[in-house]
Amino acid sequence: GAVVSQHPSWVICKSGTSVKIECRSLxxxxxxxxxxxxxxxxxxxxxATSNEGSKxxxxxxxxxxxxxxxxxxxxxxxxxxTSAHPEDSSFYICSAKERERLSWTQYFGPGTRxxxx
Amino acid sequence: xxxxxxxxxxxxxxEGAIASLNCTYSDRGSQSFFWYRQYSGKSPELIxxxxxxxxxEDGRFTAQLNKASQYVSLLIRDSQPSDSATxxxxxxxxxxxxxxxxxxxxxxxxx
Numbered sequence: 001g002a003v004v005s006q007h008p009s010w011v012i013c014k015s016g017t018s019v020k021i022e023c024r025s026l027x028x029x030x031x032x033x034x035x036x037x038x039x040x041x042x043x044x045x046x047x048a049t050s051n052e053g054s055k056x057x058x059x060x061x062x063x064x065x066x067x068x069x070x071x072x073x074x075x076x077x078x079x080x081x082t083s084a085h086p087e088d089s090s091f092y093i094c095s096a097k098e099r100e101r102l103s104w105t106q107y108f109g110p111g112t113r114x115x116x117x
Numbered sequence: 118x119x120x121x122x123x124x125x126x127x128x129x130x131x132e133g134a135i136a137s138l139n140c141t142y143s144d145r146g147s148q149s150f151f152w153y154r155q156y157s158g159k160s161p162e163l164i165x166x167x168x169x170x171x172x173x174e175d176g177r178f179t180a181q182l183n184k185a186s187q188y189v190s191l192l193i194r195d196s197q198p199s200d201s202a203t204x205x206x207x208x209x210x211x212x213x214x215x216x217x218x219x220x221x222x223x224x225x226x227x228x
Contacts, residue, residue, distance in 0.1 A: 034215065043220035044161070044205070093160045104149045104209040106216055111160040 003027055004096050006109035013084055014117055021079045021112045023094030029074035030096035034106065035067075038091045050077045084116045118143045121208050123219035131227050136193040138222050140206030143187070149209035150182055150189045151216065156202045165191065196226045 003026040013019050023033055033050045048058045048069050056069035068080040077096075081088055091113055095106040122141050130136045142150075149168055153161035167173045167180040167189065179192040189208075193200055206219040 032214075044218050046215065046218075049215055104216060105151065105163065105166055106207075107163065108153075108160040 002098065002105075002107045004030075004094065004107045004109040006094055006112050008112060009110060010113040010115075012115045012117065015085050016083055019081045019084055019114060021081075021092055021094075021114075023077045023079070023096070023109050025075045025096045025098075025107075028096075028098045030077075030098060031074065032097040033071060033077040034095045034097075035069060035077075035079050036093045036095065038093060038111075040091075044093070047079075081114065084114070086116045089114055089116045119219075120144060120210055120217035121206055121219040123206050123222050125222050127223040127225060129225045129227055130196050132196060132198060134196050136196050136200065136224050136226070138191045138193075138204050138206075138224070139188060140190065140208075140219055141188045142206075142208045142210075142217070144208070144210040144212055144217075145184075145187060146211035147184075147187075147208045148211070150180070151207040151209075152178075152180060152189075152191045153205040153207060153218075154202045155205060155221065161205055193224070196224075198226045198228050200224060201226045 005024045007022045035047045036044045047062045048056045050056045050069045050071040052071045052074050058064045071077040091111050093111040095108045152165040154164050155161040165180040167182045173180045177194045181190045203221040203223045205221045207216040210217050
């Protein structure tokens with residue numbers, strides 16, 4: 001149980017295009033999903049917290065108009081990187097907190113590697 | 118002061134030895150503590166969680182929590198080369214509605 005998937009697993013795009021990344025909880029309902037970014041050999045950086053049915057909460061320094069988050073259902077959250085630039089190239093990882101549990105265990109998706117040319 | 122600190126540099130241990138990782142946290146009201154393992158190029162995977170003071174054992178892993186001293190540790194017994202990874206400490210703080218992660222400790226198990 002507690003499986004989180006991400007799609008796509010990797011994407012290469014041209015500068016200026018938009019990229020959508022999907023995060024799904026496959027066998028549980030997730031009221032809260034989190035989006036992280038990780039540059040090579042660096043630690044996880046929380047970008048935003050996504051709650052089902054409400055607006056995402058962005059961390060300081062993360063542009064909400066550039067990183068659009070939608071959490072339309074209890075099993076799906078999407079991150080859209082708009083007008084991507086080479087500096088947006090990174091490893092994007094989502095995680096989900098199970099709705100039915102009071103604990104704060106987070107399960108991570110496998111991540112999406114984005115390369116912007 | 119950082120919410121979660123993992124200050125040790127890379128840890129090299131011979132195969133079969135015990136690897137010991139430490140983590141301190143600043144929010145005294147924290148109640149939930151987690152250890153994640155992250156292989157190079159992969160996303161983190163949960164290996165242990167602990168809520169109560171004391172030790173919690175799961176296979177070759179033991180998590181130790183001391184709330185009075187605000188630290189949590191992870192022991193890996195009989196270390197195997199497959200244990201070579203970065204280990205992330207995470208704490209559910211009372212101040213924020215999320216987990217706070219340490220920057221991680223790299224473990225290298227030498228055959």
